[in-house]
Amino acid sequence: RKEVEQDPGPFNVPEGATVAFNCTYSNSASQSFFWYRQDCRKEPKLLMSVYSSGNEDGRFTAQLNRASQYISLLIRDSKLSDSATYLCVVRDSSASKIIFGSGTRLSIRP
Amino acid sequence: DAGVIQSPRHEVTEMGQEVTLRCKPISGHNSLFWYRQTMMRGLELLIYFNNNVPIDDSGMPEDRFSAKMPNASFSTLKIQPSEPRDSAVYFCASSVQGANTEAFFGQGTRLTVV
Numbered sequence: 001r002k003e004v005e006q007d008p009g010p011f012n013v014p015e016g017a018t019v020a021f022n023c024t025y026s027n028s029a030s031q032s033f034f035w036y037r038q039d040c041r042k043e044p045k046l047l048m049s050v051y052s053s054g055n056e057d058g059r060f061t062a063q064l065n066r067a068s069q070y071i072s073l074l075i076r077d078s079k080l081s082d083s084a085t086y087l088c089v090v091r092d093s094s095a096s097k098i099i100f101g102s103g104t105r106l107s108i109r110p
Numbered sequence: 111d112a113g114v115i116q117s118p119r120h121e122v123t124e125m126g127q128e129v130t131l132r133c134k135p136i137s138g139h140n141s142l143f144w145y146r147q148t149m150m151r152g153l154e155l156l157i158y159f160n161n162n163v164p165i166d167d168s169g170m171p172e173d174r175f176s177a178k179m180p181n182a183s184f185s186t187l188k189i190q191p192s193e194p195r196d197s198a199v200y201f202c203a204s205s206v207q208g209a210n211t212e213a214f215f216g217q218g219t220r221l222t223v224v
Binding site: 031032034042043044045046049087089096097098099100101102103 | 141143145151152153155158160165166201203205207208210211212213214215216217218
Protein backbone atom coordinates (compact mmCIF):
# COMPACT_ATOMS: atom_id res chain seq x y z
CA ARG A 1 0.00 0.00 0.00
CA LYS A 2 1.33 3.47 -0.89
CA GLU A 3 1.99 5.84 2.00
CA VAL A 4 -0.06 8.59 0.36
CA GLU A 5 -2.88 7.74 -2.04
CA GLN A 6 -4.79 10.03 -4.36
CA ASP A 7 -7.34 9.60 -7.11
CA PRO A 8 -5.25 10.21 -10.25
CA GLY A 9 -8.12 11.70 -12.20
CA PRO A 10 -8.18 13.32 -14.62
CA PHE A 11 -10.92 15.64 -13.51
CA ASN A 12 -12.34 17.62 -16.41
CA VAL A 13 -14.72 20.35 -15.23
CA PRO A 14 -16.15 23.57 -16.71
CA GLU A 15 -14.90 26.96 -15.67
CA GLY A 16 -16.71 28.19 -12.58
CA ALA A 17 -17.34 24.71 -11.19
CA THR A 18 -16.40 23.53 -7.73
CA VAL A 19 -14.09 20.55 -7.57
CA ALA A 20 -12.82 18.49 -4.64
CA PHE A 21 -9.79 16.23 -4.32
CA ASN A 22 -9.21 13.64 -1.64
CA CYS A 23 -6.13 12.00 -0.25
CA THR A 24 -5.46 9.33 2.36
CA TYR A 25 -2.24 8.60 4.23
CA SER A 26 -1.12 5.47 6.03
CA ASN A 27 1.26 6.73 8.74
CA SER A 28 -0.73 7.81 11.77
CA ALA A 29 2.37 9.56 13.13
CA SER A 30 2.34 12.07 10.26
CA GLN A 31 2.47 15.61 11.54
CA SER A 32 2.28 18.04 8.67
CA PHE A 33 0.21 18.13 5.53
CA PHE A 34 0.39 20.19 2.38
CA TRP A 35 -1.09 20.56 -1.08
CA TYR A 36 1.33 21.25 -3.91
CA ARG A 37 0.56 22.22 -7.46
CA GLN A 38 2.59 21.06 -10.46
CA ASP A 39 2.24 22.52 -13.93
CA CYS A 40 3.25 20.53 -16.99
CA ARG A 41 7.04 20.10 -17.21
CA LYS A 42 7.60 22.25 -14.12
CA GLU A 43 8.60 21.55 -10.55
CA PRO A 44 6.01 21.13 -7.77
CA LYS A 45 5.26 24.28 -5.80
CA LEU A 46 3.49 24.76 -2.51
CA LEU A 47 -0.18 25.64 -2.88
CA MET A 48 -1.10 25.65 0.78
CA SER A 49 -0.47 24.01 4.12
CA VAL A 50 -3.26 22.02 5.74
CA TYR A 51 -4.05 22.79 9.36
CA SER A 52 -5.96 20.64 11.82
CA SER A 53 -8.85 23.07 12.01
CA GLY A 54 -9.07 23.42 8.25
CA ASN A 55 -7.99 26.52 6.39
CA GLU A 56 -8.95 28.66 3.46
CA ASP A 57 -6.94 30.71 0.99
CA GLY A 58 -9.17 32.57 -1.40
CA ARG A 59 -10.98 30.02 -3.56
CA PHE A 60 -9.09 27.12 -1.99
CA THR A 61 -10.11 25.25 1.16
CA ALA A 62 -8.12 22.46 2.77
CA GLN A 63 -9.40 20.07 5.41
CA LEU A 64 -7.73 17.43 7.57
CA ASN A 65 -9.35 14.50 9.34
CA ARG A 66 -6.72 12.87 11.53
CA ALA A 67 -9.03 10.11 12.77
CA SER A 68 -9.69 8.94 9.22
CA GLN A 69 -6.21 9.93 7.97
CA TYR A 70 -7.80 11.90 5.19
CA ILE A 71 -7.01 15.25 3.57
CA SER A 72 -9.10 17.19 1.10
CA LEU A 73 -8.79 20.20 -1.18
CA LEU A 74 -11.77 22.15 -2.45
CA ILE A 75 -11.49 24.63 -5.32
CA ARG A 76 -14.42 26.99 -5.80
CA ASP A 77 -15.22 29.03 -8.90
CA SER A 78 -12.50 27.25 -10.87
CA LYS A 79 -10.46 29.18 -13.43
CA LEU A 80 -8.72 28.02 -16.58
CA SER A 81 -5.45 28.76 -14.80
CA ASP A 82 -6.26 26.14 -12.15
CA SER A 83 -5.51 23.39 -14.69
CA ALA A 84 -2.59 21.48 -13.21
CA THR A 85 -1.72 18.40 -11.19
CA TYR A 86 -2.41 18.66 -7.45
CA LEU A 87 -0.17 16.70 -5.13
CA CYS A 88 -1.04 15.68 -1.60
CA VAL A 89 2.00 15.80 0.69
CA VAL A 90 2.62 14.33 4.13
CA ARG A 91 5.55 14.95 6.45
CA ASP A 92 6.34 12.91 9.54
CA SER A 93 7.69 14.46 12.69
CA SER A 94 10.55 12.21 13.68
CA ALA A 95 12.90 12.38 10.74
CA SER A 96 11.03 14.88 8.65
CA LYS A 97 10.51 12.58 5.71
CA ILE A 98 8.32 14.17 3.01
CA ILE A 99 6.13 11.87 0.95
CA PHE A 100 4.11 12.89 -2.10
CA GLY A 101 1.01 11.32 -3.52
CA SER A 102 0.97 10.56 -7.23
CA GLY A 103 -1.14 13.61 -7.92
CA THR A 104 -4.59 14.36 -9.30
CA ARG A 105 -4.81 15.93 -12.74
CA LEU A 106 -7.30 18.75 -13.14
CA SER A 107 -8.35 20.23 -16.45
CA ILE A 108 -10.67 23.23 -16.56
CA ARG A 109 -12.53 23.75 -19.83
CA PRO A 110 -13.99 27.08 -21.04
CA ASP B 111 17.81 33.76 -2.78
CA ALA B 112 18.23 31.88 -6.05
CA GLY B 113 16.27 28.89 -4.83
CA VAL B 114 17.32 25.26 -5.26
CA ILE B 115 19.68 24.95 -8.19
CA GLN B 116 20.02 21.74 -10.16
CA SER B 117 22.33 20.88 -13.01
CA PRO B 118 22.24 19.88 -15.72
CA ARG B 119 18.66 20.72 -16.77
CA HIS B 120 18.74 18.06 -19.47
CA GLU B 121 20.97 15.04 -19.89
CA VAL B 122 20.99 12.53 -22.71
CA THR B 123 23.36 9.64 -22.29
CA GLU B 124 23.99 6.19 -23.64
CA MET B 125 23.17 3.07 -21.70
CA GLY B 126 26.07 2.02 -19.53
CA GLN B 127 27.45 5.50 -19.00
CA GLU B 128 27.81 7.16 -15.62
CA VAL B 129 25.47 10.05 -14.90
CA THR B 130 25.94 12.62 -12.15
CA LEU B 131 23.19 15.01 -11.15
CA ARG B 132 23.97 18.00 -8.97
CA CYS B 133 22.03 20.06 -6.49
CA LYS B 134 22.64 23.20 -4.49
CA PRO B 135 20.02 23.63 -1.75
CA ILE B 136 18.71 26.93 -0.44
CA SER B 137 21.16 28.47 2.00
CA GLY B 138 20.15 27.73 5.59
CA HIS B 139 18.11 24.65 4.72
CA ASN B 140 19.37 21.53 6.47
CA SER B 141 17.21 18.86 4.83
CA LEU B 142 17.75 17.77 1.25
CA PHE B 143 15.62 15.36 -0.75
CA TRP B 144 16.12 13.58 -4.07
CA TYR B 145 12.97 12.54 -5.95
CA ARG B 146 12.39 10.79 -9.26
CA GLN B 147 9.23 11.45 -11.30
CA THR B 148 7.80 9.28 -14.06
CA MET B 149 4.34 9.04 -15.55
CA MET B 150 3.92 5.50 -14.27
CA ARG B 151 5.19 5.89 -10.70
CA GLY B 152 4.65 9.56 -9.91
CA LEU B 153 7.04 11.39 -7.57
CA GLU B 154 9.15 8.86 -5.64
CA LEU B 155 11.42 9.77 -2.74
CA LEU B 156 14.82 8.24 -3.42
CA ILE B 157 16.88 9.46 -0.46
CA TYR B 158 17.02 12.34 1.97
CA PHE B 159 19.65 13.96 4.15
CA ASN B 160 19.43 15.88 7.40
CA ASN B 161 22.47 18.01 8.24
CA ASN B 162 24.40 16.31 5.42
CA VAL B 163 23.76 12.82 6.83
CA PRO B 164 21.73 10.31 4.80
CA ILE B 165 18.69 9.38 6.86
CA ASP B 166 16.67 7.10 4.62
CA ASP B 167 17.82 5.64 1.31
CA SER B 168 15.17 2.95 1.10
CA GLY B 169 13.79 4.54 -2.04
CA MET B 170 17.01 4.13 -4.00
CA PRO B 171 16.03 1.58 -6.63
CA GLU B 172 19.26 -0.42 -6.70
CA ASP B 173 22.99 -0.34 -6.11
CA ARG B 174 23.55 1.52 -9.36
CA PHE B 175 22.24 4.61 -7.60
CA SER B 176 24.26 6.49 -5.01
CA ALA B 177 23.96 9.92 -3.40
CA LYS B 178 26.33 12.08 -1.42
CA MET B 179 26.19 15.34 0.44
CA PRO B 180 29.76 16.38 1.22
CA ASN B 181 28.71 19.74 2.66
CA ALA B 182 25.64 21.82 3.40
CA SER B 183 25.59 23.47 -0.01
CA PHE B 184 26.05 20.58 -2.42
CA SER B 185 24.69 17.12 -3.17
CA THR B 186 25.08 14.65 -6.01
CA LEU B 187 23.03 11.74 -7.27
CA LYS B 188 25.00 9.29 -9.35
CA ILE B 189 23.80 6.46 -11.57
CA GLN B 190 26.44 3.98 -12.70
CA PRO B 191 25.87 2.27 -15.06
CA SER B 192 22.77 3.98 -16.42
CA GLU B 193 19.93 2.04 -18.07
CA PRO B 194 17.03 3.18 -20.30
CA ARG B 195 14.56 2.56 -17.44
CA ASP B 196 16.34 5.27 -15.44
CA SER B 197 14.92 7.86 -17.83
CA ALA B 198 12.88 10.26 -15.72
CA VAL B 199 12.87 13.74 -14.24
CA TYR B 200 15.00 13.92 -11.10
CA PHE B 201 14.13 16.63 -8.61
CA CYS B 202 16.11 17.91 -5.70
CA ALA B 203 14.29 19.72 -2.90
CA SER B 204 15.42 21.38 0.30
CA SER B 205 13.76 22.35 3.53
CA VAL B 206 14.38 23.44 7.06
CA GLN B 207 14.17 20.27 9.12
CA GLY B 208 10.97 20.17 11.10
CA ALA B 209 7.43 18.97 10.80
CA ASN B 210 5.74 22.18 9.74
CA THR B 211 7.98 23.37 6.97
CA GLU B 212 7.51 22.78 3.28
CA ALA B 213 10.08 21.69 0.73
CA PHE B 214 11.25 23.89 -2.13
CA PHE B 215 12.09 22.24 -5.41
CA GLY B 216 14.70 22.80 -8.04
CA GLN B 217 13.66 22.84 -11.67
CA GLY B 218 14.68 19.23 -12.13
CA THR B 219 17.01 17.31 -14.41
CA ARG B 220 15.35 15.55 -17.33
CA LEU B 221 17.40 12.40 -17.91
CA THR B 222 17.13 10.32 -21.06
CA VAL B 223 19.13 7.13 -21.33
CA VAL B 224 19.25 5.70 -24.85
